Amino acid sequence: MYGITNSWIYDITIALYALSVLGYFIDFLQNNRKANVIAFWLLSIVWVLQTISLLLTLLEFNRFPFFTIFEGLFLYVWLIVTLSLVINWFFTVDFFVFFANVFGFIIMSIHLFAPKDNVSTAVTEQLMSELLIIHISMAMLSYGAFALAFIFSIMYLFQHNLLKKKKWGKRLVRLGNLSQLESLSYSSTIIAVPMLALSLVLGIIWAYIKVEAFHWYDAKVLLSFIVLIVYSIYLFLKVGKGLHGKALSMWNIAGFLVILINLFLSGELSSFHLWE
Incomplete structure (x- = not known):
């Protein structure tokens, strides 16, 4: 059940992330503040969905989601999104979120092609x-x-x-x-x-x-x-x-x-x- 739910959350996350980066790109080219605001809220939703996805993985496998390259890259993108939102909140660097999330989206795209094999429970217990x-x-x-x-x-x-x-x-x-x-x-x-x-x-x-x-x-x-x-x-x-x-x-x-x-x-x- 967790796996199915996580799958559609992931698909929505990718779509919203792409729209957010597009919004920041429009703002970068045209100095469009409205596009910037929409992109920021889309990115905030992306962060919420990514956090839910990480929690569902934690519940499904009963471990922290970083034992495979697939999980590790997803966690890394979540960290980039988190840091970019925090930096955007505390510092006035308008285009930082755009540059950060172009990079984050590239990593997210690479993440799509990473192997998704899960780690056996026996190995997890031995190494955790x-x-x-x-x-x-x-x-x-x-x-x-x-x-x-x-x-x-x-x-x-x-x-x-x-x-x-x-x-x-x-x-x-x-x-x-x-x-x-x-x-x-x-x-x-x-x-x-x-x-x-x-x-x-x-x-x-x-x-x-x-x-x-x-x-x-x-x-x-x-x-x-x-x-x-x-x-x-x-x-x-x-x-x-x-x-x-x-x-x-x-x-x-x-x-x-x-x-x-x-x-x-x-x-x-x-x-x-x-x-x-």
Whole structure:
């Protein structure tokens, strides 16, 4: 029963999400405030439906919905939608929600083609523990914060390009000033880096306790540490060297590309990450 209900909720969610992104796109092109308001409320409904879907999955399988790549991507999109709504509420960055949810909808589209195989109860019971839940939750939150930093960096480069070409207009004003975008990107990163580091420590402890096939040279482990190193260098360049501007934004974007590789490709080579 839960599965059938969840299926039609998911279909409605996809349709409303597409309409929301379309509304934000119209606002981006035409500075249409009415389209922006409609898109915001559609996105709010999407968040409610996504939350219901996650709860139904929890009730159906009696576990947290992150044990497969299908579930993990859905949870990641839910996190992006949540963070974009929160940012939109507390900060005046008009086009942030548009950029965030173009990215979120792309991930949602990829999610459609992810394998939907469920995990057996026996395997779930063997691997589930509080330590694992905290590890995955912190990793997802850090990746969510890195996504915010990536989006702010994209907006920075877009704004920088408009200023360089002297394309004045409402879009330029609504994008926010460069210093604000750079500051928000840095703030997101400085939250994400220690969170990822703690997640890796907890994950390694859990793997040593629960997983016989754990190896330090596992692709997922190595790429996760590369992500941590790349963003640590970003913080060093920002704080230690005083680097700022376009170069720093490019470094942040490059770091997120490593994250995407880690999310979508390293699982093929990982020997123990079940949700891959």
